[in-house]
Amino acid sequence: MQDPHIQSFFDPDTFTVTHVVFxxxxxxxxxxDSVLDYDPKSGRTSHKSADLVIDFMRQEGLVxxxxxxxxxxxxxxxxxxxxxxxxxxxxxxxxxxxxxxDVFKKIFNDTDLTTDGSEFDHxxxxxxxxxxxxxxxxxxxxxxxxxACLTFLVGKDAFIGDTLFMPDYGSSRCDFPGGDAVTLYxxxxxxxxxxxxxxxxxCHDYPPEGRGPMWCTTVLEQREKNIHVHDGVTEAAFxxxxxxRDKTMSMPTLLLPAIQVNVRAGRLxxxxxxxxxxxxxxxxxx
Numbered sequence: 001m002q003d004p005h006i007q008s009f010f011d012p013d014t015f016t017v018t019h020v021v022f023x024x025x026x027x028x029x030x031x032x033d034s035v036l037d038y039d040p041k042s043g044r045t046s047h048k049s050a051d052l053v054i055d056f057m058r059q060e061g062l063v064x065x066x067x068x069x070x071x072x073x074x075x076x077x078x079x080x081x082x083x084x085x086x087x088x089x090x091x092x093x094x095x096x097x098x099x100x101x102d103v104f105k106k107i108f109n110d111t112d113l114t115t116d117g118s119e120f121d122h123x124x125x126x127x128x129x130x131x132x133x134x135x136x137x138x139x140x141x142x143x144x145x146x147x148a149c150l151t152f153l154v155g156k157d158a159f160i161g162d163t164l165f166m167p168d169y170g171s172s173r174c175d176f177p178g179g180d181a182v183t184l185y186x187x188x189x190x191x192x193x194x195x196x197x198x199x200x201x202x203c204h205d206y207p208p209e210g211r212g213p214m215w216c217t218t219v220l221e222q223r224e225k226n227i228h229v230h231d232g233v234t235e236a237a238f239x240x241x242x243x244x245r246d247k248t249m250s251m252p253t254l255l256l257p258a259i260q261v262n263v264r265a266g267r268l269x270x271x272x273x274x275x276x277x278x279x280x281x282x283x284x285x286x
């Protein structure tokens with residue numbers, strides 16, 4: 001079986017990486033973790049990041065089969081509905097998005113939001129296998145950052161969302177509603193049990209001074225060098241570190257708008273009687 005071809009796009013405003021994964025034999029493709037540009041000061045959306053992906057898809061003659069979300073992001077808005085309108089494809093996320101919807105329906109008192117995941121075209125189960133062209137994609141549940149986090153395995157390539165970052169930055173936070181440090185540690189161990197040469201494609205990079213953005217590493221590199229979970233770090237030590245670190249971290253700038261939109265599969269809340277959509281800010285709740 002051929003390896004997938006992968007083209008990645010780094011959005012410097014949100015430090016997010018969108019991956020286009022395609023079968024070179026059939027030119028069938030998936031887009032993983034897209035970005036809708038959003039200005040929190042003005043409340044305006046735009047499509048520069050998504051349009052770069054569309055331009056690449058069209059230049060390569062690719063046919064979009066899947067729009068995949070590794071989880072409901074809290075740091076950027078998904079552009080999946082916009083991309084779907086331009087390119088087609090089915091929008092999919094982990095089945096436990098229903099748990100995330102249930103949590104945030106209560107936080108935002110959102111009577112229009114379902115908690116059955118029906119905003120998405122397909123809900124993915126742990127162990128499920130689907131295809132991009134002739135490429136097999138295996139789904140591995142990797143919760144902890146959120147309950148619905150997934151890893152997508154395509155041959156020697158794994159798209160791991162926010163579970164891990166580059167080795168010099170470590171691991172994702174667990175203090176959002178539904179997050180859990182013990183669960184994250186165990187999910188990371190599932191990833192680190194893959195073949196050492198498995199390529200791990202990240203959803204974010206926060207580069208320290210002195211290096212540019214990077215978003216591909218390997219299982220071996222993570223096991224040897226990850227500052228939070230290299231070989232020898234116990235579950236107890238990780239949980240202690242992660243819990244203490246999370247207490248020092250501020251909320252992401254886009255958390256409130258992003259999560260309201262992303263639990264709706266990237267769609268804005270329904271317009272009110274004046275034709276305008278509104279996002280809520282719960283006071284003294286989070």
